[in-house]
Amino acid sequence: MELAITGGRALLADQGLVAADIGVRDGLIAEASGAGRRIDASGLLVLPGIIDLHGDAFERQVQPRPGVSFPMDLAVAETEAQLLANGITTTFHGVTLxxxxxxxxxxxxxxxxxxxxxxxxxxxxxxxxxxxxxxxNLPALDLALRGIENGDVHLFSINDHTPTILRKMGNDAAGAKYSERAGMKLDAFRAHATEIGKLADQVPAAMARLAEAARQAGLPMASHDDATVADRDAFRAMGARISDFPMSIEVAKAATEAGDHVIMGSPNVVRGGSHMGWSGAAETVEAGFCDILTSDYFYPAMLRAAFIMAERHGENGLAERWALISANPAKAAGLADRGRIAPGLRGDLVVVSTEPAPRIVATIAGGKLAYLSAEGAARLH
Known part of the structure; x- marks a missing residue:
């Protein structure tokens, strides 16, 4: 497919936001030509496609209500439709095993x-x-190792939520949250959790095996919910150079100063704070201790969050803040072929209107015209 996006202002890798026509040819960004289809982007912005390193909103398509599941092929198709409508051209589904x-x-x-x-x-x-x-999750250790070794996994992160779950088992209301998600009666879930808790002594060795497998596979590695600087230091020693949702600005600061990437959630920015009562993402970004924003649990938040962060710095702020959801996650994930607009890179682009609020007019993913709003259809020639 050959496509030209003309008349808009594009965020170019080497120039910032400038008036420019952008072409897409054979799946890659190229010079615009007169052949093929054309999107009139007059009055609009042309930006790199959004890259989401941690999004688990797909779980709502798999299980929209506790214990109510739908066929996985249907869930995957609906999830992709939502991603493209929100300008996300590369996503890393945050799958908790x-x-x-x-x-x-x-x-x-x-x-x-x-x-x-x-x-x-x-x-x-x-x-x-x-x-x-x-x-x-020692019972699934071999399953996880196979996923890493055969290339199914593209980013590996360490979650340590079990001690928290075990502490909550004495509270019926808190326990019900987990048992319903698991599709189990509360008493049965408590018994299962208690048995899992007995595996504590085997956890360090299993983590070491998985970290070694991830290193051998060349995967980017992260640790999730780092509570202390000591936790971050320990995970870094294992090879995890991404701090995924640090629980305090002190941890984010220490991670940044050590050269790690720091991920926080776009919903935190849009809502004005963490729903968990943890560090504010906007404040952490402004302090220079967060370089990546993700969808977390709500895909539309990424676009809005980037513009909220850019508003604090005028027009020049968009180039820097858009990197939070494009160039920076591409770098953290080792994806050198995307996240910026430059000839020869993957054809991942979004056409955005900012009035009355930021919204996606068109999404081009891998060189394909993958999403088009009603306004976008009127601009397609």
Whole structure:
């Protein structure tokens, strides 16, 4: 497909936001020509496609209500539609592989991988896997190792939520949250969790095996919910150079000063704070201690968050703040072929209107015209 996007202001890798016509040819960014289709982007912005390193909103398509699941192929198709409508051209599905049953089980993991493989020939969004390994999940250790070794995993992170879950088991209301997600009766879930808790002594060795496998595979590695600077230091020593949702600005600061990437959630920016009562993402970005924003649990937040952050710095702020959701995550994930607008890079672009609020007019993913709003259809020639 050959496509030209003309008349807009484009965020070019070497010039910033300037008036420019952008072409897409054979899946790559190229000079605009008169051939093929054309989008009139007059009055609009042309920006690099959004890259989401940690998004688990797909879980709502798999299980929209606790214990109510839908076919995985349907969930994957609906998720891709939402991603493209929100300008996300590369996503890393944050898949928690836990000892829990139901939504975060080994069965769901296996089913999702199979659905993604089957969908790959038809997909426009580059959908990848961010394996969030729940540290006590010793029964699925071999499954996780196979996923890393055979290339199904593209980002590996360490989750250690089990101690928190175990502490909550004495509270019926808190316990019900987990048991319902797992599709189990509360008493049965408590018993299962208690048995898993007995594996604590085996956890360090399993983590070391997985970290070594990830290093051998050349995967980017992260640790999730770093509570202390000591935690971050320990995970860095294992090879995890991404701090995924640090719990305080002190941890984010220490990570940044050590040269690590720091991820926080776009919903935190849009809502004006963390729903968990942790550090404010906007404040952490402004302090220079966060370089990547992700969708977390709400895909539309990424576009809005970048513009909220840019507003604080005038027009020149967009080039720097858009990098939070494009160039910076590409760098952290080792994806040198995307995240910027330059000839020869992957044809991932979004056409954006800013009035009355930022919204996606068109999404080009891998050189394909993958999403078009009603306004975009009127601008297509």
């Amino acid at each position: 836990s000892w829990e049953q139901g939504l975060r089980s080994a069965e769901t993991w296996t089913s999702l991988l199979a659905a993604l493989r089957a969908n790959r020939p038809r997909q426009s969004c580059d959908m990848r896997i961010h394996l969030r390994w729940e540290t006590y």
